[in-house]
Amino acid sequence: MNLRRDVFQAIADPTRRAILLLLASQAMTAGAIAANFDTARPTVSKHLQILTKCELLEQEQNGREIYYHISARKMKEVADFIEPFRNMWDDRFNKLETLMKNYQSEK
Amino acid sequence: MGQKTKISAEDGRQELVITREFDLPLELLFKAHAEPDIVAQWMGTNVLKLDSKKHGSWQYETTDAAGNVVFRANGVIHEFVPNHKITRTFEMESTPGSTIQFAVQLEFLEFEKLTDHTSKLRMQIVYKSVALRDQMLRLPFAQGLNMAHNRLQDVVSKLN
Numbered sequence: 507m508n509l510r511r512d513v514f515q516a517i518a519d520p521t522r523r524a525i526l527l528l529l530a531s532q533a534m535t536a537g538a539i540a541a542n543f544d545t546a547r548p549t550v551s552k553h554l555q556i557l558t559k560c561e562l563l564e565q566e567q568n569g570r571e572i573y574y575h576i577s578a579r580k581m582k583e584v585a586d587f588i589e590p591f592r593n594m595w596d597d598r599f600n601k602l603e604t605l606m607k608n609y610q611s612e613k
Numbered sequence: 614m615g616q617k618t619k620i621s622a623e624d625g626r627q628e629l630v631i632t633r634e635f636d637l638p639l640e641l642l643f644k645a646h647a648e649p650d651i652v653a654q655w656m657g658t659n660v661l662k663l664d665s666k667k668h669g670s671w672q673y674e675t676t677d678a679a680g681n682v683v684f685r686a687n688g689v690i691h692e693f694v695p696n697h698k699i700t701r702t703f704e705m706e707s708t709p710g711s712t713i714q715f716a717v718q719l720e721f722l723e724f725e726k727l728t729d730h731t732s733k734l735r736m737q738i739v740y741k742s743v744a745l746r747d748q749m750l751r752l753p754f755a756q757g758l759n760m761a762h763n764r765l766q767d768v769v770s771k772l773n
Contacts, residue, residue, distance in 0.1 A: 523624060588620055591750050596618040599633050599734075602655040606641040609651075 513560045513580070521545065522553050526562065526576060533566065533575035622750060627743045629750070631736040639726040642734060643696045646722065658684065666693050671701070688717075698723050703738075716741040718749075 516522055521543065528534065528542055540550040554574060557563040561580045566573045622629040635642050645651050649663040661672040667690065675684035685706040692700035699722040705715040721737040740746040 517624065520625065588622060588750055591752070592618055592620045595620070595631055595633070598655055598657075599618055599635070601657075602642075602645045603635050603637060605651065605655050606635075606637050606645050609644075610637075610641060 513562065516556055516560045516562060519553070521550075522557055525550075525553055525557060526581075529563065529574060529576045533573040535571050535573055539574065622746070625743055627741070627746050628737060628739045629746060631738070632733065634727065634731060634733045636730065637732055638730055639696050639724060639732040642732045643724050646699060646724075647693075647695070664690070665699075666690065669693065688720075696724060696726075716745055718745075 517526070524543070525539060528539060536551060536554055537547075539554065540547045543550055554563065558565060558574070561577055563574050564577050566575060618631065618633045620629060620631055637645075645655060647665040649660040652663060653660040656673065658673045658675040661674050663669075663671040669690040670688065671690065672687040673685065674682055677683050686703060687706065688702040688704055690699065690701045692698060699720075701720050701722070702717050703720050704717045707715060718741070719739040721735075721739075723735040723737075725733040725735070727733055738746075740749065
């Protein structure tokens with residue numbers, strides 16, 4: 507559960523969301539990612555560290571460079587986070603619909 | 614048939630929007646939100662009070678099979694325009710021993726006629742903070758295991 511909460515906090519930060527967006531289309535090195543932001547390089551490194559720690563990003567060694575890319579599996583898991591909440595309302599509304607359809611025919 | 618309820622919760626915002634289209638005439642959809650005994654049935658809770666009018670208030674309470682209160686919430690109604698809209702507050706009361714502190718949330722319910730037999734509900738919920746919204750979104754996820762366990766207990770107790 508703790509890891510999951512961290513994931514949610516990780517994507518709550520606008521810079522980290524921008525990093526994820528940037529990496530959505532391609533794998534990049536830390537330097538190339540940092541070049542897209544006004545923030546200091548160590549700050550970007552810190553963000554990369556957090557995203558990697560909660561498994562949203564994966565590192566890949568390519569020669570002397572380390573490339574970061576998005577973990578599709580983890581991103582899907584985050585998207586699914588909202589599913590139980592949606593299911594709860596969907597169940598309630600399905601019940602409402604059935605109930606009122608019967609109400610209608612009883613009249 | 615896919616699920617019909619849609620949730621829109623943008624990152625970093627302290628609100629969410631729930632939308633749903635119903636195979637029901639507008640009047641019946643609205644009635645299901647206004648009459649205490651009907652609300653009780655589809656919400657699966659006891660409606661202790663629901664005074665459906667401007668300045669009215671409401672209180673829900675859910676108990677488990679043993680009679681313990683597992684959920685209690687209350688609020689007031691600010692706007693009540695039949696077949697059009699309900700504006701109300703919603704506050705979940707903390708259960709003893711719970712570490713989660715809830716804050717009042719503001720709910721805007723808008724009812725819309727689509728055809729003579731279909732209608733739409735748009736429910737906008739505004740929370741005190743982004744963190745609280747995210748917490749509420751995650752709640753059913755965290756409760757999933759508990760609920761599965763309770764349902765199993767229900768089934769077992771009915772076998773006896």
